[in-house]
Amino acid sequence: MAKLPILEFPDERLRTKAVPVETVDDEVRQLVDDMLETMYDARGIGLAATQVDVHRRVIVMDVSDERSSPLVLINPEFTPIGDEREPLQEGCLSIPEYYADVPRALRVHLKALDRDGQPYELEADGLLAHCIQHEHDHLEGILFVDYLSSLKRDRVLKKMQKRHKMLQDA
Numbered sequence: 001m002a003k004l005p006i007l008e009f010p011d012e013r014l015r016t017k018a019v020p021v022e023t024v025d026d027e028v029r030q031l032v033d034d035m036l037e038t039m040y041d042a043r044g045i046g047l048a049a050t051q052v053d054v055h056r057r058v059i060v061m062d063v064s065d066e067r068s069s070p071l072v073l074i075n076p077e078f079t080p081i082g083d084e085r086e087p088l089q090e091g092c093l094s095i096p097e098y099y100a101d102v103p104r105a106l107r108v109h110l111k112a113l114d115r116d117g118q119p120y121e122l123e124a125d126g127l128l129a130h131c132i133q134h135e136h137d138h139l140e141g142i143l144f145v146d147y148l149s150s151l152k153r154d155r156v157l158k159k160m161q162k163r164h165k166m167l168q169d170a
């Protein structure tokens, strides 16, 4: 396994729309394993392939407290159940140290393939439902700051520019 570099906002590559995985082969499984290692190392609860500059529809997640329940979503599709929405505080490994409330569907029905290419379905609510929607957005080139006011987004942009300058100068 290998840790992969994570792209950070406002990198334009985060705006790429990912293509479906045709076959879940060893190469895809390697990607999944590397993404899980990268996510756990960064203490994230979800990571989309887009964030490691691979533009295929692959997501890994683990919303458990014990960090022991990895979930693999290949070619995920979800539909909201009902029209209840709730705001929840979100963060993103591509926008470190920034958090904001984002309203999303409270419950979703998910269809995806697992690490072996087997289809599965599940119903999610709360944090897991939010995470599915957040990560799915990444595959579409959407970031959670896109839902904020332009004033807030500008502030995030400035903060990130400062961070990148600091990292560069270090």
Ligand code: NI
Pocket (backbone or CB within 6 Å): 091, 092, 093, 094, 134, 135, 138
């Ligand atoms: Ni994210």
